[in-house]
Amino acid sequence: MTKGDSLTDMNLTPRELPEQKRSYRNWIICGIFLAAGAFVVTQALGDAAVFYLNVDEAQEQKVDLADDTFRMQGTVVSEPETNSSGIIEFTVGWEGTTQTVRHVGEEPTDLFAFGQSVIVEGRFIGDIFQSTQILVKHSENYVADNEDRDGVGV
Amino acid sequence: MTRVTTTQSEDAKSAKSKAPRDAFGTASKLTRVFGVAAFVLTSALLVFALVISPPEVIQGESVRLFYIHVPSAIVSLYLAFSITLVGSIIYLRKKSIFWDLMAGAAAEIGVIFCAITLITGMLWGRPTWGVYWKWDPRLTSTAVSFLLYVGYLAVRKLELPPHVRRQRAAILGIISFANLIIVRYSVQWWRSLHQGTTLDPVDTQLDGSMLFSFFLGMLAMIAIGAWLLVHRFRVAWMEERKAEQSLAAAIVERQSEGRS
Numbered sequence A: 001m002t003k004g005d006s007l008t009d010m011n012l013t014p015r016e017l018p019e020q021k022r023s024y025r026n027w028i029i030c031g032i033f034l035a036a037g038a039f040v041v042t043q044a045l046g047d048a049a050v051f052y053l054n055v056d057e058a059q060e061q062k063v064d065l066a067d068d069t070f071r072m073q074g075t076v077v078s079e080p081e082t083n084s085s086g087i088i089e090f091t092v093g094w095e096g097t098t099q100t101v102r103h104v105g106e107e108p109t110d111l112f113a114f115g116q117s118v119i120v121e122g123r124f125i126g127d128i129f130q131s132t133q134i135l136v137k138h139s140e141n142y143v144a145d146n147e148d149r150d151g152v153g154v
Numbered sequence B: 001m002t003r004v005t006t007t008q009s010e011d012a013k014s015a016k017s018k019a020p021r022d023a024f025g026t027a028s029k030l031t032r033v034f035g036v037a038a039f040v041l042t043s044a045l046l047v048f049a050l051v052i053s054p055p056e057v058i059q060g061e062s063v064r065l066f067y068i069h070v071p072s073a074i075v076s077l078y079l080a081f082s083i084t085l086v087g088s089i090i091y092l093r094k095k096s097i098f099w100d101l102m103a104g105a106a107a108e109i110g111v112i113f114c115a116i117t118l119i120t121g122m123l124w125g126r127p128t129w130g131v132y133w134k135w136d137p138r139l140t141s142t143a144v145s146f147l148l149y150v151g152y153l154a155v156r157k158l159e160l161p162p163h164v165r166r167q168r169a170a171i172l173g174i175i176s177f178a179n180l181i182i183v184r185y186s187v188q189w190w191r192s193l194h195q196g197t198t199l200d201p202v203d204t205q206l207d208g209s210m211l212f213s214f215f216l217g218m219l220a221m222i223a224i225g226a227w228l229l230v231h232r233f234r235v236a237w238m239e240e241r242k243a244e245q246s247l248a249a250a251i252v253e254r255q256s257e258g259r260s
Helices: A019-048 A055-060 B002-024 B029-052 B061-094 B097-128 B137-156 B162-189 B208-259
Strands: A070-076 A088-094 A097-103 A117-125 A128-136
Touching: A019 B162, A055 A070, A055 A088, A055 A097, A070 A097, A097 A117, B029 B061, B029 B208, B061 B097, B061 B137, B061 B162, B061 B208, B097 B137, B097 B162, B097 B208, B137 B162
Parallel strands: A097 A128
Antiparallel strands: A070 A088, A070 A117, A088 A097, A117 A128
């Protein structure tokens, strides 16, 4: 731009904005949001996010649960038996309490076996827990399958 | 006069030799190093993850998904989105366009790796749990993170004055990070279907060659992520320059209009 050009005589310096004050306010708003988020996470969600009840808790709350559908977690403590009509019966245990499960839903994965942790979804029918879905839990431990071992992943 | 000519010809020469790369490309020595590293490490990962490492005693072959699932989760949720957080903070403090663009580029890479994490997790969930998806705390919080950062990328595309858009994006880039803390601790705070922390720094629950395959996966994903990040950042930088140039050109045009 050449000197004397009328347009360049304009003051093009960026004007000072009251930036400091505004960004300070924004940080406070951010803080309030974060605190609210933290509250929701630690308090509100904590109760609502119970993904399953353990076997002992389910039995304690049996009356309240009535025929509500819920998830129950435990270890398979008996060899599962499948009858001719495809119904699987087994026992799950947790903290010394056991519960008989009759599974009438889709077949679980190959990982389902004696000793495995499972989450069963269903409801109480009398003394039996009737399950419509078996989710097989896997622990965070990963153990290499030795070559001399028979079968893989069963 | 002679001197001026020399300088001009030197300028022309250097412009000629630099032009194709600097003006129209996003590659550099750094991206070549990352690119080659990504290729070599991914090749090694394929061999280790698919051939050399053993099947798991309970899960069998599906454990091999671990070597992609966990590294991509770490690269996405912890590395990429951390860069977005840092970039957003620096932008708000110093109004540095470099860091604004870096935050955006990192979020894009993070979203891609987060999608990989979700997809490999679903593919792994079916043969293990029996379902592709359950709304358990870890899965839900990860999905929320994915959506938050997609939202962040959407904010970056809003038709707003650049400084307003950058500021809003930066605030969202900071707030979104809070959810990652929930993702990290979800398996400890709440009951979940998802397994707990395998890679405890003190007590790793992973056998020998499995651990090595995991580290290879980690390095491969970091190399791929870094490689993409540098390229993506340079594209964003060039877009920024282009926008500036068209603005400058428009000003010149208006000025010449005013003169005539």
